[in-house]
Amino acid sequence: MELKIDHLNKQFKDKRAVHNVSLSLTEGVWGLLGANGAGKTTLMRMIADILTPDSGTISYNGTNIRKMGGAYRNLFGFLPQDFGYSRDFTVKDYLEYVAALKDVPAGETGKKIDYLLDVLTLSDVKRKKIAKLSGGMKRRVGIAQAMLNDPKILVMDEPTAGLDPGERVRFRNFISEFSHDRIVLISTHIVSDIEYIAARNIIMKAGEVVDVGTTDELVRKIERTVWNCTVPEKDLIRCEEKLRMINQRSEDNRRVSIRYLSETPELEGSVPAEPRLEDLYLWYFPQGNTEL
Amino acid sequence: MRLFCLEWKRMIKSRRTFVLLVVALLMSVVMAFLPVSFESINRSEENGSVTELNGLSAIWFKKGCYQKTAGEITPQKMADVLRTYQYYVGEYGSVDDIPLDIYIEKVMALRPVIKGLSEIYADPKTGIGTDLMEIDPDEVEQHFYEQCASHLEDVMDLEQKEHPAAGQYAVKKYAGADRPFRLYSGISRDAFDYTTLYILLLAVLCTAIAAPVFANEYQNGSDAILRxxxxxxxxxxxxxxxxxxxxxxVVFLTGMAVHLSILNAAFGRECLDTSFQMLFSIINLPDMNLRQLQIVLVSAGLLSMLSGTGCTLFLSAKCKEPLTVLLVSMVILFLPIFACSALGGSSWISTILPSSGIGLQNNFLYQLCNFNFLHLGGQSFWTPYVILVSAAVEMPVFLVLAVISYCRHQTV
Incomplete structure (x- = not known):
């Protein structure tokens, strides 16, 4: 199973949203990382075939998805960044409606909905209006609708936004099980959500794919660029100005333990730290540097 | 079918849609009640006092009086009625001077029969009607229907002088009207005005329901999932x-059924056998009675409303803002009304828009009552037909365009 993206381009007026993106997505969970405006959502919408690329093609197992039409959409599940719904829908009505659109057999719809609501801990709110649910619950309804047709290709844009830590853990476990023999593409700012489950990660910057690889392959590229050090509290402001700090933690004796990115150790006593995906993200996208 | 049922459920469960539909059905009763409530007559009592009757009691009282002249309007009958009228008016000097009890008993029932006479004996050059007292009953007895046709020719000469094809069409169409005309007085023109007004109201409500059908989902982002x-x-x-x-x-037909049932029950179903010409103008072209007129108004209203709905759905599939769709759709719905006021009923713009048959002065009933023609080359087209053909053509065109626009919509 292969979803091949070939030289994909999309421009919005003077903004180059996606530029010459080529990827080959195979079975497993793929993490899509990038700052705001990097082109992740535009890329996902083109994969979902709800946005036409200016040039380039997307093909599934060698067939252009535009030619496949309904057959491609039958294999597809999508959760957009902003989960929209009709205000008068209850959770059950909404899922029944989407199931009909996805051609889930009427006899199986009820069981399927009950299963997903159970897994996503939404059974208690089955008959409630979506508009009255909390943000996290709405997000889970969005996840449920994407999975109604057991999609072979599942694309989710920020699926964990609004979920509490427990819900995120359950989501990660669910996706890990679900991703067997399927292509799952997840975009998120919460790097830890995909760090543990993504077989591969795609890093986008300014509309281009700047790196692709497993978490180990990617973080290896920033080996000896992540450092730990303990500094006196009074020096913290100077350190923040001078260094690309990742985090800080207060220690005893008015000292602070800091973690920073640098090609060489900047402070005396710095020791190399084991890099993580979050470090890589911050390496590519320094804090506050969003791409608009 | 499963999707169709779920879509029905989705639409009807929408509070906004539900409220608008309930309003549509409630208004069917209100719009039927109003013309009934307008009916009024003074009745002279045996003790000399005068009682004012209103609403249903006025209608029933009038119906009793009108019984005498009900039936086919033969030239013989028309002449006899005119003679009787002239006798009583001659006796008392003018209609206004006839005592109320005599007027109600002897004259009131005559007036709906002879009201068209002053029109058909009007001056052919000026179009000014002739006083009923000056019309010769013998002439009416000899040539009533010929005079109707002759007057129509005069009117067409005055109104369509440069378009002889229009005049020829009108004369031919009028010749096809079933004769003798029939009259079963009782129902008022107000009732038909309120029927057309109710159709306008339904069109407004349906436009409000149709406007957000696609645009709302573009706006809230739910179409990204559905598509x-x-x-x-x-x-x-x-x-x-x-x-x-x-x-x-369903709503249109239910609303109209309720509305017309109330009207017909109040005014009496036998009134519907009256010829179109006996309620409106004696030289009107439609070959139909009032029962058929109700069917035609409902059919034309439904067609125009669906055509307008097609246009609204197309705009909804094209635009992202439901409010923009609603405003533009309302402008298109009301444009024929403004165009008719500004340019007259014989303008293309007031007849070829999707909902041209719906409105105030431009509505389908008034177009049937008028002699408005549109001209293209040497051909002349009567506006009711232009309205129907335009709506019938535009409805599928707009609906197909709506489907294409929705399918091509890009979620940005």
């Missing part, structure tokens, strides 16, 4: 359009 599904493109668009149209058809 990713197997049936989320053409089938969803077609199903949604069919759902909207079927809901509107």
């Amino acid at each position: 990713c599904t197997k049936y989320g493109r053409t089938r969803l668009a077609v199903t949604r359009i069919l759902t909207v149209c079927s809901i509107f058809i």
Whole structure:
């Protein structure tokens, strides 16, 4: 199973949203990382075939998805960044409606909905209006609708936004099980959500794919660029100005333990730290540097 | 079918849609009640006092009086009625001077019969009507229907002098009207005005319901999910359009059935056997009675409303803002009304827009009552036909465009 993206381009007026993106997505969970405006959502919408690329093609197992039409959409599940719904829908009505659109057999719809609501801990709110649910619950309804047709290709844009830590853990476990023999593409700012489950990660910057690889392959590229050090509290402001700090933690004796990115150790006593995906993200996208 | 049922459920469960539909049905009763409530007559009592009757009691009282002249309007009958009228008016000097009890007993029932006479004996050059007292009953007895046709020719000469094809068409059409005319007085023109007004109201409510059908989902982002599904493109668009149209058809027909049932029950069903010409102008062209007129008004109103709905759905599939769709749709709905006021009933713009048959002065009933023609080359077209053909052509065109626009919509 292969979803091949070939030289994909999309421009919005003077903004180059996606530029010459080529990827080959195979079975497993793929993490899509990038700052705001990097082109992740535009890329996902083109994969979902709800946005036409200016040039380039997307093909599934060698067939252009535009030619496949309904057959491609039958294999597809999508959760957009902003989960929209009709205000008068209850959770059950909404899922029944989407199931009909996805051609889930009427006899199986009820069981399927009950299963997903159970897994996503939404059974208690089955008959409630979506508009009255909390943000996290709405997000889970969005996840449920994407999975109604057991999609072979599942694309989710920020699926964990609004979920509490427990819900995120359950989501990660669910996706890990679900991703067997399927292509799952997840975009998120919460790097830890995909760090543990993504077989591969795609890093986008300014509309281009700047790196692709497993978490180990990617973080290896920033080996000896992540450092730990303990500094006196009074020096913290100077350190923040001078260094690309990742985090800080207060220690005893008015000292602070800091973690920073640098090609060489900047402070005396710095020791190399084991890099993580979050470090890589911050390496590519320094804090506050969003791409608009 | 499953999707169609779910779409119906979705639409009807929408509080906004539900409220608007309930309003549509409630207004059917209100719009039937109003013309009934306008009916009024003074009745002279045996003790000399005068009692004012209103509403249903006025209608029933009038119906009793009108019984005498009900039936076919033969030239003989027309002449006899005119003679009687002239006798009583001659006796008392003028209609206004006839004592109320005598007027009600002897004269009131005559007036609906002879009201068209002053029109058909009008001066052919000026069009000014002749006083009923000056019309010769013997002449009426000899040539009543010939005079009707002759007057129509005069009118067409005055109004369509440069378009002889229009005059020829009108004369031919009028010749086909069933004669002798029939008259079963009782129902008022107000009742038909309120029927057309109710159709306008239904069109406004349906436009308000149709405007957000696609645009709302563009705005809240839910279409991004729906259009990713197997049936989320053409089938969803077609199903949604069919759902909207079927809901509107059901509501329209139910509303009209309630409205007309109330009117017909109040005014009496026998009134519906009256010829079109005996309630409106004696030289009107339609070959139909009032029962057929009600069917024609409902059919034309439904067609125009669906055509307007098609236009609204197309705009909804094209625009992202439901409010913009609503405003533009309302402008298109009301444009024929303004165009008719500004340019007259014989303008293309007031007749070829999707909902041209719906409105105030431009409505289908008034077009049937008028001699408005549109001209193209040497051909002349009577506006009711232009309205029907335009609506019939535009409805499927707009609906197909709505499907195409929805399928091509880009989620940015």
